[in-house]
Amino acid sequence: MPSLSEDLQEVRSRAEVCLYSGGRVVEVRAGVMAMANLSLPPCSKYRHIAAETMVTENSFGSNRKETLASLQRLSTALNILEKYGCNLTNPNRPKYWRTVKHNNPVFRATVDAIQGGRAVLCLYGYSNQQADGLSFPDDVTDPDVGRVAAVTLEVMSLRIELEMLIKETHPHPEFYERIIPTLRHKDVGLNTDAVIFQSSSSSGHSKGQTKSLAFPLHHHSSRKSSHSLSSNHPLDAPCVTEPDYLSGTTRSPSTGGAS
Numbered sequence: 560m561p562s563l564s565e566d567l568q569e570v571r572s573r574a575e576v577c578l579y580s581g582g583r584v585v586e587v588r589a590g591v592m593a594m595a596n597l598s599l600p601p602c603s604k605y606r607h608i609a610a611e612t613m614v615t616e617n618s619f620g621s622n623r624k625e626t627l628a629s630l631q632r633l634s635t636a637l638n639i640l641e642k643y644g645c646n647l648t649n650p651n652r653p654k655y656w657r658t659v660k661h662n663n664p665v666f667r668a669t670v671d672a673i674q675g676g677r678a679v680l681c682l683y684g685y686s687n688q689q690a691d692g693l694s695f696p697d698d699v700t701d702p703d704v705g706r707v708a709a710v711t712l713e714v715m716s717l718r719i720e721l722e723m724l725i726k727e728t729h730p731h732p733e734f735y736e737r738i739i740p741t742l743r744h745k746d747v748g749l750n751t752d753a754v755i756f757q758s759s760s761s762s763g764h765s766k767g768q769t770k771s772l773a774f775p776l777h778h779h780s781s782r783k784s785s786h787s788l789s790s791n792h793p794l795d796a797p798c799v800t801e802p803d804y805l806s807g808t809t810r811s812p813s814t815g816g817a818s
Contacts, residue, residue, distance in 0.1 A: 563599055570594050571712065579648045579708035591712065595719040600734040607710045608679055610717050611738060616674040618739050626741040630721050636669040637718040640679050644711030647683060647702045656702070659685055659693045682710045 561569070574590025576582070594604070601610040617633040620626040646653055659666065659680060670676035677693065684702050685693035695702065723729035724742070736742045 563597060564603070567594065567597055567599060567604060570597070571709075574712050575705070575708045578712060579704040581650060591715045591719060594712070594716045595723070596730055598731050600737075601717070601720075605713050605717065607682055608713045608717065609675060610713065613673070613675040613717070614721075614735065615738055618741075620741055623741055623744055626739060627725050631725055633673055634718050634721040634725070636673045636676055637714050637721070639665060639669045640676065641711060641714045641718060643680065644683060644707055644714060647707045648704050648711065657695045661690075661692045679710065679714060683707050
């Protein structure tokens with residue numbers, strides 16, 4: 560009987576080939592879902608992206624609710640990174656596929672607002688850095704679609720795992736609860752109302768105690784990835800209409816374009 564690691568390798572290989580060879584959307588979706596549902600911790604499941612590090616470095620909050628909100632921001636950034644990867648594996652790549660602009664508002668608000676976002680772009684091949692963006696090296700004529708597909712598949716899978724955690728449908732949440740302690744406790748009874756407790760002293764004087772059970776979400780400032788990338792020339796970001804492999808719909812990711 561195949562081990563979980565062997566199952567992972569089989570699922571991964573089929574989905575990667577399907578992704579970069581223009582296979583059916585439903586087959587890519589099935590492969591991603593199978594990978595996300597495997598009973599393996601992120602340190603064993605993900606070979607290319609630093610999934611466990613990305614999750615821990617981008618999880619914030621003193622309780623489960625706040626932590627899940629921070630993981631939602633990470634999931635949104637992964638969604639944009641997924642679209643960059645799909646652009647590169649598409650035979651009809653966009654005109655500006657070689658470049659990603661830092662000043663693009665979507666890039667700034669999502670990918671550049673998390674730890675590790677630029678590192679994923681580097682894995683795609685955007686290894687040259689300047690003040691205004693990232694690009695492929697000048698001597699690279701085409702992206703390595705096999706490698707890009709492998710990285711993109713992991714980005715897709717991690718995004719799905721995070722979405723399942725947020726919706727409390729993940730089949731193995733214990734793998735993430737081990738690395739994020741605040742996920743272990745359900746926020747039962749939390750609301751935005753103050754609850755008043757009355758206690759009486761021995762003299763008959765009543766003293767009101769107010770205990771707030773509300774935990775507001777805090778917006779965390781954007782932080783750049785600590786990975787160092789080399790520098791070359793000004794950049795633009797790819798922008799084409801790409802299929803959403805996990806919903807079966809078509810979306811137009813406004814992730815960049817010519818400046």
